[in-house]
Amino acid sequence: MKRSVFPIVMAMLLLVFARASSSPRDGISQTITAEQIQSSGIIRLSDIFSLAEDLRVSTTAGFHWEISLNGLFPFQKQNWIVMLDGQRINLDLLSTKSINMLPISVDLLDSVKIICAPQIHDGEFTEAGLIHFYTSPPKSGFSLRGRNTIGNETGDPGPYMFTPYRSPNVDRLGPDYSFSMDYGNTRWNTRLGLSFQNHYSTDPAILKRNPGLEGQYTRGQMVSPYLKLGFKVGSSENEITLSHSTSKRLPFLERFGSDLLFLEPFAREIPTHSSLSFVGISGQLKSAGRFGIGYRSSFSALMLDKPDQTAYPALDWEMRTWNSRVEIHTRNSAFQNIWGLGLNYHDLNTQYDLKSPHDLSGQLYWQNRFRISPKVLQNSGLWMNIHGDGVGIKTFVSHQWQVKSRSVLWSNLSYSQRLFSEDNNLWYWSSRGYDFIGQNGVKFFPAAPTHKRILFSLDLGWYSDLNQWITLDVAAALRSFRHDYFDGEDFQFTYYRYSLSPEISLEAGQGGTIVLGKGGIYLRWPEVLSQRVSYTYIGRIGGSRLFRQAWESVPAQGILYQITFTPVENFSIFSLIHYRGKSYWPAYRNLEAQTNGEYSPTVNGFFDWRLVMNKWFWKRRLWARVVFRNIFNQPERYHPFGAVMNLRWHIHIGFSLESFAG
Amino acid sequence: MSFGLNISLNTNRNEFHRFWSSGKGAEANLSMPFYFGSVMGGVRIMPFRGKEAIPDFYSVLYSFCWGKEIRLGKSPSIFPYAKVGSFVMYFEEQDSEEDYQEIAESELAAGLGTTVWIPFRSDWRLQLSGGYLIVLSYKRIHLMFFSVGVTYTVKTPPWLKELLK
Numbered sequence: 088m089k090r091s092v093f094p095i096v097m098a099m100l101l102l103v104f105a106r107a108s109s110s111p112r113d114g115i116s117q118t119i120t121a122e123q124i125q126s127s128g129i130i131r132l133s134d135i136f137s138l139a140e141d142l143r144v145s146t147t148a149g150f151h152w153e154i155s156l157n158g159l160f161p162f163q164k165q166n167w168i169v170m171l172d173g174q175r176i177n178l179d180l181l182s183t184k185s186i187n188m189l190p191i192s193v194d195l196l197d198s199v200k201i202i203c204a205p206q207i208h209d210g211e212f213t214e215a216g217l218i219h220f221y222t223s224p225p226k227s228g229f230s231l232r233g234r235n236t237i238g239n240e241t242g243d244p245g246p247y248m249f250t251p252y253r254s255p256n257v258d259r260l261g262p263d264y265s266f267s268m269d270y271g272n273t274r275w276n277t278r279l280g281l282s283f284q285n286h287y288s289t290d291p292a293i294l295k296r297n298p299g300l301e302g303q304y305t306r307g308q309m310v311s312p313y314l315k316l317g318f319k320v321g322s323s324e325n326e327i328t329l330s331h332s333t334s335k336r337l338p339f340l341e342r343f344g345s346d347l348l349f350l351e352p353f354a355r356e357i358p359t360h361s362s363l364s365f366v367g368i369s370g371q372l373k374s375a376g377r378f379g380i381g382y383r384s385s386f387s388a389l390m391l392d393k394p395d396q397t398a399y400p401a402l403d404w405e406m407r408t409w410n411s412r413v414e415i416h417t418r419n420s421a422f423q424n425i426w427g428l429g430l431n432y433h434d435l436n437t438q439y440d441l442k443s444p445h446d447l448s449g450q451l452y453w454q455n456r457f458r459i460s461p462k463v464l465q466n467s468g469l470w471m472n473i474h475g476d477g478v479g480i481k482t483f484v485s486h487q488w489q490v491k492s493r494s495v496l497w498s499n500l501s502y503s504q505r506l507f508s509e510d511n512n513l514w515y516w517s518s519r520g521y522d523f524i525g526q527n528g529v530k531f532f533p534a535a536p537t538h539k540r541i542l543f544s545l546d547l548g549w550y551s552d553l554n555q556w557i558t559l560d561v562a563a564a565l566r567s568f569r570h571d572y573f574d575g576e577d578f579q580f581t582y583y584r585y586s587l588s589p590e591i592s593l594e595a596g597q598g599g600t601i602v603l604g605k606g607g608i609y610l611r612w613p614e615v616l617s618q619r620v621s622y623t624y625i626g627r628i629g630g631s632r633l634f635r636q637a638w639e640s641v642p643a644q645g646i647l648y649q650i651t652f653t654p655v656e657n658f659s660i661f662s663l664i665h666y667r668g669k670s671y672w673p674a675y676r677n678l679e680a681q682t683n684g685e686y687s688p689t690v691n692g693f694f695d696w697r698l699v700m701n702k703w704f705w706k707r708r709l710w711a712r713v714v715f716r717n718i719f720n721q722p723e724r725y726h727p728f729g730a731v732m733n734l735r736w737h738i739h740i741g742f743s744l745e746s747f748a749g
Numbered sequence: 750m751s752f753g754l755n756i757s758l759n760t761n762r763n764e765f766h767r768f769w770s771s772g773k774g775a776e777a778n779l780s781m782p783f784y785f786g787s788v789m790g791g792v793r794i795m796p797f798r799g800k801e802a803i804p805d806f807y808s809v810l811y812s813f814c815w816g817k818e819i820r821l822g823k824s825p826s827i828f829p830y831a832k833v834g835s836f837v838m839y840f841e842e843q844d845s846e847e848d849y850q851e852i853a854e855s856e857l858a859a860g861l862g863t864t865v866w867i868p869f870r871s872d873w874r875l876q877l878s879g880g881y882l883i884v885l886s887y888k889r890i891h892l893m894f895f896s897v898g899v900t901y902t903v904k905t906p907p908w909l910k911e912l913l914k
Contacts, residue, residue, distance in 0.1 A: 239835070241857050245886030246838055248854070249803050250768055254887040655784055657914060705912050713813075713833075734885065736857050 114497040114548040114562060115206065115485065117141065119199040121223065126651055126661045128699035128714035129193050130236050130263060130737060131284060132186045132220070137665065137697075138649070140607065140621045141203045143641050147349040147356070147729040148288035150307060151185050156216035157203035158566050158601040158625050159544075161637040163351070163573055166215035166510055172222055172315075173209055174328060174367040177387045177408040181513040182351050188363045189220065190311040190330035192265030192282040194234050194741060197223035204546045204564070205483050205501035207454045207468040210383070210412040210427050212481045214503040214542055224317070225269035225276040228746040236263040238737035241720070255291045260735060267313075275318040284309040288347045288356070290730030292686075296580075297356055299398065300347075307346045309334050325370035333362035335392070345394045348402075352513065352524060352591050354578050354674075354728065357399050360392040379416040385409070400527045405436040406511075412450075423456040433511055441520040446508055448474040462489040472506060479504040479539055493552035500546075504539040507572075514574065514593055529591055536595035538570035556612040564603040571597045573633035576674040580681040599630020601638065620648045636673040642692065644668035657703040665695045667725075675727040686727055693721040712739040750781035750905050753876050755898030757793055765890050769797040769806075776896055780828075781905065786817035789830065793894075806840040810858065810882075818866075828864040833857070836884045858884045866900065874900045 119138050127138060133152045136144050141157040153162045160166055165184045169176050171191065178184045202208050202217040211217060238260030244253055267280035286307045294300065311332040318325055334346035345358035367385035387408050393401035409432040417424045429450035435441065454468035464487045472479040481503035488496045507515055517524060518535040525531045548562030572595040607621030623645045627638050646666035653659040675688040696718040703710045714737040717723050723732040755778070759771035774795030780787055793810040816830025836858040862880025869875055876898045884890035 239855060239857060241885035242887045243854060243856055244888075245836075245854050245856050245884060245890065246765075246769065246797070246806060246840070247886065247888050249799070249840070252888045257887075658784055704914070706914075709912075734857070 114487075114495075114550065114560075115202065115204045115499055115546065117201045117203065119201070121197050123651075124193055124196050124199070126659050126699065126701050127649075127663065128661065128697060128712060128716075128737065128739070130238075130261070130714075130739070132189055132191070132193060134193070135186075135199050135218075137663065137695075138647075139201050140645075140647050141201070141605070141623060143625075143645060143667070145640070145725045145729075147726050148286070148290070148293055148347055149730060149732060150187060150286045150288070150346075151180070151183055151348065153183055155641045156201070158564055158603045159203075159205075159214065159216050159542075161641050163637045163640075164215070164510070165512070166505075168211050168213065168215070168217040170209060170211070170217065170219040172220070172326065172328065173369050174365075174383055174385050175211060175410050176363075176365060176367075176385070177389055177406065177410070177511075178363070179389065179406065179511055180348060180361065180391065181402070181404065183348075185361070186218075187284060187309060188311075188332045188361065190282070190313040190332050190363075190365070191220065191222055191280065192234065192263075192267070194232055194265060194743070195222045195267060195278075195280065197221045204485075204499045205481070205503055205542070205544050206466065206485060206499065207425075207452060207470055207483070210414060210429060210450075210452070212452070212468075212470040212472075212483075212503065214481060214501065214505060214544075222278075222315075225271035225278050226746045227271045227273075230269040230271075230743070230745040231267070232269075232741070232743045233266045234264065234739060234741035236261045236737055236739045238714075238735060240733050240735040242733040255294070256289060257291075257733060259285075259287045259289075260737060261285050271317075275316070277317070278313070278315045280311075280313040280315075282309075282311045282313075284311075288730070290732075292724075292728065292730050293347075293356065295685075296728070300356065300358070305347065307334055309346070321372075322374065323370050323372040325368065328365065328367045330365045331362065333360070335360040335362060348391070349728070350513075352574055352576065353527075353529070354576075357402060358394050359402055360390075360394050362388075362390045362392070364388045377418050381414040381416060382412065384411040400523070402523060403437045403439065404521075404523075407434040407436065408432070421458055425452075425454040427452045427454075435516055435521065437521060439521045439523065439526075441516070443519065446474075446511070448472055448506075448508060459486075463487070472509060474506050474508050476506055476508055477539060479506045479509065481505075490549075491551075494549070495551070496547075496549050498547050499544070501542070501544040503542045503544075505542065506539055507536050514572070518593075524591065532590070532592040534593050534595065536570065536572045536593070538595065540571045541567075541569040543567040543569075556610060558609040558611075559607075561606040562603075563605075564601075566601040566603075567598075568600070568630075568634065569598040570595065571634065573597050573637050575633055578675055578677060580678055580686070594633055597631040597634045599634035599638070600628040602626045602628060615652060615654050617651050618649065620646070622646050640670050640672045642668035642670045642690075644692070657707065659701045661697075661699040661701065663695075663697040665697075666692065667695070668692045672727050678727060688727050690724055690727060690729075691722065693723055694719055695721065695723055708744055709742050710740070713737075714739070750779060750909075751874070751900040751902040753778045753780070753791075753898055753900035755793075755876060755878065755896035757795060757894050757896040759795065759892055760895050761891070761893040763891055764888075765892070767800070768803045769799055772796040772798065774808075774894075776898070780814075780900075783815065786815060787828065789814040789816070789828075793896075804840050806838045809837045809839070811835045811837070812858070814862070825865060825867045828866065830862055830864070832860045832862060832880065832882070834859075836882075836890075856884050856886045858882050862894075872902045874902070876900050 143155040145153045145162045198221045200219040202213045205214040240257045242257045263284045265282035269278045288305045313330040316327045346361040347356045365387045369383035372380040389406045391402040391404040412429040414427040431448045433446040435444045452470040457465045467484040470481040483501035485499040544566050546564040550560035552558050605623040610618040648664040650662045669692040670690045672688045678686040698715045700713045717734050720734040755776040757774035776793040778791030780789035796807045799805045812834030814830040814832045818828045820826045837855040840852040860882035864878040867875040878896040882892045
C-alpha cells in the first residue's frame with residue numbers, strides 16, 4: 088500500500104485546533120449550504136455525496152455514481168428522485184442515475200437538500216429519498232461567474248515509463264470549466280450558463296478488462312448549456328428552464344470521446360454518447376394570505392446513443408418524460424394543506440419491439456401541516472399513484488416535539504406501495520420488450536413482479552443544543568420491505584474477453600428488514616472553528632437470499648468528520664475524514680479465484696482524508712482553492728470492478744463579479 | 750515581498766540516478782508574508798540527461814511553500830518550509846529518424862526545506878537553500894537540492910495588498 092508523507096503534521100494541528108463543522112439537520116433531511124459547498128473543494132455535483140452523512144456511494148470509473156440513501160434502497164435500486172429548483176429531472180440511465188448530467192456547475196448552488204425518509208416533498212413521495220438542488224437566484228444587475236479546475240492523480244510512471252519500472256498511466260482529472268452570466272431586476276431575471284466536464288477512465292482496473300476499448304472512448308466530456316428565466320406576472324412568480332447536457336462530439340469543439348456507462352447486469356462498460364435535453368416551467372400564484380396555486384411542468388429527453396466506429400453494442404435508448412403537477416395551497420392559523428394532482432408520462436423510443444412504448448400514470452395527493460400544540464408539529468400526507476397496472480398508495484405522518492427550548496424529538500412513520508412501473512428502469516422496460524440484454528448474449532428471464540413492493544418505515548430521533556457551542560443528535564430507523572424484486576447474477580470472468588453471467592433472472596417476492604443507528608455532534612467553539620462528526624450503522628434483520636445479497640454490497644459503517652478553520656475572513660482550511668466500511672458483492676464471488684486475486688468480491692474499508700485551502704482575493708471577487716484528496720493514499724475503491732483512486736490534487740480558480748451595472 | 754533568482758543543483762544519488770544524471774538548474778521565486786508565516790511560490794527548471802538509451806528530459810517544478818521566517822541575531826534569518834508542487838517532465842521521444850514528439854508527464858511533488866537569507870545591501874540578500882523533494886510517481890523519486898542565489902525585496906504596492914486581502 089502506498090503511503091504519503093503528507094499530512095500527519097497537518098492532521099495533528101487541525102485536530103488540536105479543530106471544532107465541529109455542522110450541516111443543518113432536521114432529522115428527516117440534511118441541508119448542505121453554499122458555504123460548505125464552496126469551502127469543501129467540491130468539483131462536480133457527485134462530490135456533494137461526500138458531504139452527506141446518510142449516504143453510501145458506489146462507482147466504477149468515478150463519473151457515474153450509485154447511492155444508497157439512509158437504508159431506503161441498496162445500490163441495485165437507484166429509485167431516488169432528483170429535483171432542480173422545484174423541477175423533477177429524469178436522470179435514469181437504465182440501472183443507474185447520472186447526477187453529473189445536471190446542467191449546472193457547483194458554483195451556482197445555493198443549497199442541496201437531501202430528504203432521507205419517506206414523505207411528500209414538492210409533489211413527490213420520497214420513499215426512495217430525494218436530492219433537491221437549489222441554485223442561487225440572480226442578483227439585481229449583471230453578474231458574472233467562472234471557474235476552472237485542473238487536477239491529477241498520483242501514481243503515474245513519470246520518467247520510469249522509459250525504464251524496466253514502467254507502469255500504466257493513471258487518471259487525469261478534468262480540466263473542468265464553467266461560466267455563467269446573470270441579469271436581474273424587480274420584475275424578471277435570467278441566467279445563461281455553460282459548463283464543461285472532462286473525465287478520463289484510464290484506471291488499470293478498467294482498461295485491463297476492456298482490452299478492446301480504444302483510447303478515445305476512455306475519455307469522456309460533458310458539455311452543458313443552461314438558460315433560466317424568472318419573471319413575475321401580477322402576483323405570480325414563474326420560472327422557465329432550458330438545458331442540454333451532452334457527451335457527443337460538438338462541431339465547434341475539437342473534442343471527442345464517450346461516456347463510459349458501466350451496466351451492472353452486464354458487468355462491463357459500454358461507450359455511449361449520452362445526452363439530456365430539458366425544458367421546464369414552474370410557478371406560484373399567491374393570493375392574500377390563505378390560498379395559493381402552484382404548478383410545474385417539464386419535459387426531458389434522455390438519449391443513449393452509440394459512438395461512431397465502435398464495436399460495442401448500441402443501447403438504442405431515448406426516454407422522453409413529461410412530468411406535471413398542479414397544487415392548491417390553503418392555510419389558516421392551525422392548518423396548512425396542499426392538494427395536488429400530477430401526471431407522469433414516459434415514452435421510450437427504441438428499435439426493440441416493445442409491447443407499448445408509452446407509460447402513463449396519474450397522481451393524487453394531499454399534505455397537511457398541523458400544529459397540534461405550541462410544542463408539537465405534525466406533518467402528514469396521502470399519495471396515490473394510478474397506473475394501468477394498479478394503484479399504489481403511500482402515506483406518512485411525522486411529528487416534531489419541542490421537549491425543551493433547545494431539544495426536539497422527532498418521528499416519521501410511513502407505509503408505501505410501489506408499482507413496478509414507477510421504477511422506470513432497465514428491468515421494467517425489459518419486461519415490456521427492451522431486449523438489449525437478451526440480444527447481447529445473455530439469457531434473461533424478465534419476470535415482472537406481480538405484487539406491489541411494500542415498504543414500512545419508521546424513523547425516530549432526537550437533537551438538542553446542549554449549549555451555544557454543542558449540538559447532539561441521535562436517530563434510529565427501521566425499514567421493512569415486502570414483495571420486492573432483485574436480479575440474481577453470478578459473474579464468471581475470463582481475461583481477454585469480457586464475461587458475464589450466462590443467465591440473469593428477476594426474482595420477485597423478496598423482502599427483509601433494515602435497521603439503522605446514527606449519531607453526531609456539532610461543535611462550534613471557538614468562533615474560528617467548527618466541527619461535525621457523525622457515525623451511521625446499517626444492519627439487516629433476516630431477509631430473503633437476494634435481499635441479503637443486495638444489502639451486503641452496502642457498507643454497514645460510515646464515519647464522517649468535517650472541520651472548518653476560518654482564522655480570517657478570506658482564508659479558510661477545510662478538512663474531511665471519511666471512513667467507508669467494508670462491503671461484499673456476492674455476484675462477483677468467483678472473481679478472486681478466476682483472476683488470481685486481481686479482483687475481489689470484497690471491497691475493503693478505507694479512510695479518505697481531504698484537505699482544502701481556500702483563499703479569496705479582491706473582496707471575494709476572485710478565489711483560488713487547492714484540494715488534496717485521499718491524503719493517506721489508501722486504496723480508495725467502491726466496487727469490485729472499480730478504479731482505485733489514489734492521492735489526488737486539484738487546483739480551482741474562479742471569479743464572481745456580482746451586481747454591477749444594474 | 751522578495752524576488753529571488755537561484756542556481757540549483759541536485760545533490761543526492763539513488764536508484765533514479767541509474768537512469769539520469771542532473772545538470773545545473775535555474776530557479777525564480779517570489780516570497781511574501783502570509784496570515785501566518787510566509788509563503789513562497791517558485792519555478793525551477795532543471796535538465797536531466799538519460800544514460801544509455803533512456804531519453805533526456807527537463808523538469809519544471811511549479812511549487813508553493815509555506816514556512817516561518819526566524820531571525821538569527823541582527824540580520825541573517827532562516828526560513829524552514831513545507832513545499833508542494835507540480836513536477837512536470839518534458840521528454841523528447843524519437844518516433845522515427847526524422848520525427849520527434851514531445852511527451853509531458855506531470856506528478857504531484859512534496860517536500861521540506863530550509864532557506865537562509867543573509868542581507869548584504871539594503872534590499873538585497875544572499876539566498877542559500879537546501880531541500881528534499883519526493884515526486885509521487887508510482888515508483889517514488891527522491892531528490893535533494895541545493896540552491897544559491899540572490900533576492901531583492903520591495904515594498905508591496907497598496908493595490909497588490911488590496912488584491913491579496
